[in-house]
Amino acid sequence: MFYFDSDYLEGADERVLRALVESNDEQTAGYGEDEYCQKAAALIRDMTKAPEAAVHFMIGGTQANLTVIAAALKPWEGVLCADTGHINVHETGAIEATGHKVLALPGCVGKLSAEQVAEALRSHREDSTHEHMVKPNLVYISHPTEMGTLYTRPELEALSNLCRTNGLWLYLDGARLGYGLAAELSVDLPLLARCCDAFTIGGTKAGLLFGEAIVLTAIELQDCFRYAMKQRGGMLAKGRLLGVQFETLLKDGYYLEACGRANSYAQRIKGAWLAMGFPLLCDTIANQVFPILPNGIIDRLRKKYSFAHWLQVDKSHAAVRFCASCTTREEAVQTLINDIMAL
């Protein structure tokens, strides 16, 4: 069986695994106060050209999202988010469990526009009963989005300007960030650091055993963040595991190289589907592909491949998702492509 369900099917990228093995017997301070974490944080500050940023490492995306958002908001404040946003759909109400409403807006293929955020703010302010409604105070976006789409540089800048002008935080969930950065070069880490008050650099889906780096560029969000991490159960005792992995992943351009390879695998798979005349749910240029297939073909493929059911389009067709990742092997990709072309 070949798995294309998601980008977290295997363990770690071999280089990352080797670094873990090699550092295994060293003794270091716990809870992220070791030299590996310090070096990885310094590397990230360097790569993002944000020398004042605070960088922390947590295990997973839900944990990172809920910790940042709960730390940023007052109790009556809520999060603007595309209706498909991970925090709105697939985190079992983790944000609400910290007391905050997620204010979903209809996304455009997973994205929010500055215009619709502006309209939401205007509508809140002009309503004479606005004190009876949750006050929007943070914009959550993901890049790539849950639909695999990407923000452009002007779109991000427009969101950022709007948030700054209106006193909202802009937070970007980068669970799959590497794939996005490798696919759309005009959106790079320094741009994210300038546009966002906080964002994550996802490791779990890019070849780490686990780990998300949290970059807090807004000074006001930096104070006491380690208290916040500990309170939410997100401070890893053997914290250096995160530092070791992130340093290995990020140094010497390896992150973009590995993610770029996954993107090219996904694009080859996309090409095969298009060549065979199957439509896409939405076009994507990173590591996820969403062809719309007849039920019969889906059933046949499932005997040899595992992939995600995404959306039942009609009785006889569904959109499905194929993911490539940093740990996907070329052989599996080629086998899939051969089978697609032979359908």
Place this chain on the structure above:
Amino acid sequence: MFYFDSDYLEGADERVLRALVESNDEQTAGYGEDEYCQKAAALIRDMTKAPEAAVHFMIGGTQANLTVIAAALKPWEGVLCADTGHINVHETGAIEATGHKVLALPGCVGKLSAEQVAEALRSHREDSTHEHMVKPNLVYISHPTEMGTLYTRPELEALSNLCRTNGLWLYLDGARLGYGLAAELSVDLPLLARCCDAFTIGGTKAGLLFGEAIVLTAIELQDCFRYAMKQRGGMLAKGRLLGVQFETLLKDGYYLEACGRANSYAQRIKGAWLAMGFPLLCDTIANQVFPILPNGIIDRLRKKYSFAHWLQVDKSHAAVRFCASCTTREEAVQTLINDIMAL
């Protein structure tokens, strides 16, 4: 520098590390729904003689504690706990962040007795304003405690009977459970499974990279627990990492063997302190030792050893903690002992 600060200074036990490396390239389902997790859970059900227990795996102790406790309680219910309890002191209010008050009782060297829990319940019930007070509905104990002490079999059974009779949950935090089990054989896993409604088997402090196994013996606590894990940010994407590690740690008696070795290291260190005439803060038989030392000796030792300051006893003396763990090397222990004996 030799580190005896805690039991999470190194990476993984070598056997565990090897298992992670060997399984690294396999593709499995995510989020703990893989075969490794299933096998580890089956092994735990077997070792605890609790075939009906639900077993889950989470990353860390704070996460496990807050998830279990928040899942078990109604909003107005609180947790009875020794004042030294980890949840009361060292989790940055993680339990309160889920809405529940920790009701601290004065511990006896870290332990709660059935009598004092009974008295707390009686006092709550007899107060005519009890509806204005938090209702105690869960007893939290740790074994070993934060002071390194251990419950006896009769003490655990008395607490269990009291809780059952009064409709309270009994939850045991086993962050250092292996060391306790190896030191006090009358308290074994089947006893814990019979006495407790939920308990954890700590892995982080016993040679795993990370991981706590949660054993839910009470049927009422089992329903929907995976929702609870996900909501608290505690469902690991590459969940099989937990299964691989726990299976390796627990099978073939390795857990008790490795923890027993650490205990014997700690007891040899304790012996050296006693031989040199230094008193102990409290006597312990597992992997932690708490000598009371003059400041001068502490300062001298710090040049070569790292260990935890525990309690300033008076101006010129402090209790300090030396921990041995599954990954402690005998050479380090012997060096320390030589230096103690030469003081």
Place this chain on the structure above:
Amino acid sequence: MFYFDSDYLEGADERVLRALVESNDEQTAGYGEDEYCQKAAALIRDMTKAPEAAVHFMIGGTQANLTVIAAALKPWEGVLCADTGHINVHETGAIEATGHKVLALPGCVGKLSAEQVAEALRSHREDSTHEHMVKPNLVYISHPTEMGTLYTRPELEALSNLCRTNGLWLYLDGARLGYGLAAELSVDLPLLARCCDAFTIGGTKAGLLFGEAIVLTAIELQDCFRYAMKQRGGMLAKGRLLGVQFETLLKDGYYLEACGRANSYAQRIKGAWLAMGFPLLCDTIANQVFPILPNGIIDRLRKKYSFAHWLQVDKSHAAVRFCASCTTREEAVQTLINDIMAL
């Protein structure tokens, strides 16, 4: 200026006020443990033909909603609700502040149907990632709805059957219940008690200074509810004020009589608008009327009348709301009608 903005513009109905004055100097136990509260509760159990129901009194609707819902749900459970539902829009995220997601479904003129609830449940269950999503476990409806519409007896029974079959709680927010009961006689208190697990009987909008009666028919929701009230700040020290008012309002059929009078006022106002050819946003038969008016007429009316802006229909027209209440005077209604007919 004549006010038709809402149903809480004046103080109390004169009969209610007199009862407060007459009982003012009596000394009673506090926190709702007085005879007035007991008598009012007994009266409600009698009127609802629910001898086993627990009845409590709280100050306001938001407080009642958040206390009942937080008491009923486990942390990972959410509330199904029409998108226009008061808890979804106008309570500043009070439900989320207790940790629970409100799962909004598109309402049909403010109402939820059993069919759409069934579909939401089916969709949750069939999704293989449902543990990553909030579990729907309570259905919130209001009667009359926020749009002034009413459930029919078959609609309520269908919702109730569906909830019972699927293990969900059905909770009805009766902030304006009296107006609904007076307008739609087939939906009466015994029906509500049979169909719902919990519901409120609104007093604030029906001539009390303040007060909502909470009727808990499900035995499982009754335990420890007073703890829940106290914890949420909702236990009134001089609790008998609620008992005195509710007893006065409810006895001898006064509730329906007073609400029915308000309904007839509102219907006369509605008739005037219809007679003059203005359309309604939606037809209503209780105490709220929603005509769609040109901006010019709205501006003219505002010089003499106060009423609520509801919805901007297009650039030159808006839906507005006129409310009558138990304390509305006929003279004000007649003046308004005369002015409408003279437009």
Place this chain on the structure above:
Amino acid sequence: MFYFDSDYLEGADERVLRALVESNDEQTAGYGEDEYCQKAAALIRDMTKAPEAAVHFMIGGTQANLTVIAAALKPWEGVLCADTGHINVHETGAIEATGHKVLALPGCVGKLSAEQVAEALRSHREDSTHEHMVKPNLVYISHPTEMGTLYTRPELEALSNLCRTNGLWLYLDGARLGYGLAAELSVDLPLLARCCDAFTIGGTKAGLLFGEAIVLTAIELQDCFRYAMKQRGGMLAKGRLLGVQFETLLKDGYYLEACGRANSYAQRIKGAWLAMGFPLLCDTIANQVFPILPNGIIDRLRKKYSFAHWLQVDKSHAAVRFCASCTTREEAVQTLINDIMAL
């Protein structure tokens, strides 16, 4: 039966009741945006000599406490409080339900000293694991305390200086403030406004049907407070009831006059107990008296009087509480005194 249990046994002071009756038929805006609330707020700003203060009105003390504290703190911050503090004991964990730990310190007859707060802060900061502990960021005191004792002017000023220097909020719960102000003239409203960042002026226990005025002197706490009130279910629909009552209570020196009368009743009762040779649990100069009585006398008195059991001192003696209030009648006091003197 004569009731001396508490200061909330009757309805309203007659002047307050009359004001409610006289304003009953007026139509005003809801939710506290009426002229009565504005006038009462202006009066309070004037009496406290705090022209920049924000003043809001809520129903009860638990509600006020939880709303202010949750609005002031970040998630990982906690409240320092005497162990006898109302929020620590008698609010069913309302503060914890908003996510914050109450950090109880041993009170000195109900009071906290600046020294012990300073020591708590020092101890937190110097602990190398302080990020694993709740950060103290607000000091909660009550005046009079739950033991009936009062802060002196220098004690309050010392607490205030300490809090300002260390960046903590100082919040004073004034549930019985009037009795304190009338008993200890050196602590007046302007002093409270200068010393505290927020405090309440209790109405419920001083002759109102209900109501606590919240005075927010710190600018940073003022923003969006009405959102906070609404979210916690604490915004009264007919909000003007609070304004009407507070204006009546506070104007023309009536508050201190009425509370002073209650104090003198209590002091006459205290004098009778002392004259008969019974000791006091603690000396008090405001409206509460705590004699220590033999069980036999308690039982005899209970046939004619209702009063609160406070503390079982030994098998045969208990401390009990007698409260006088603004609505206590002199006749009842004299009857009690006669009976005490005849014991």
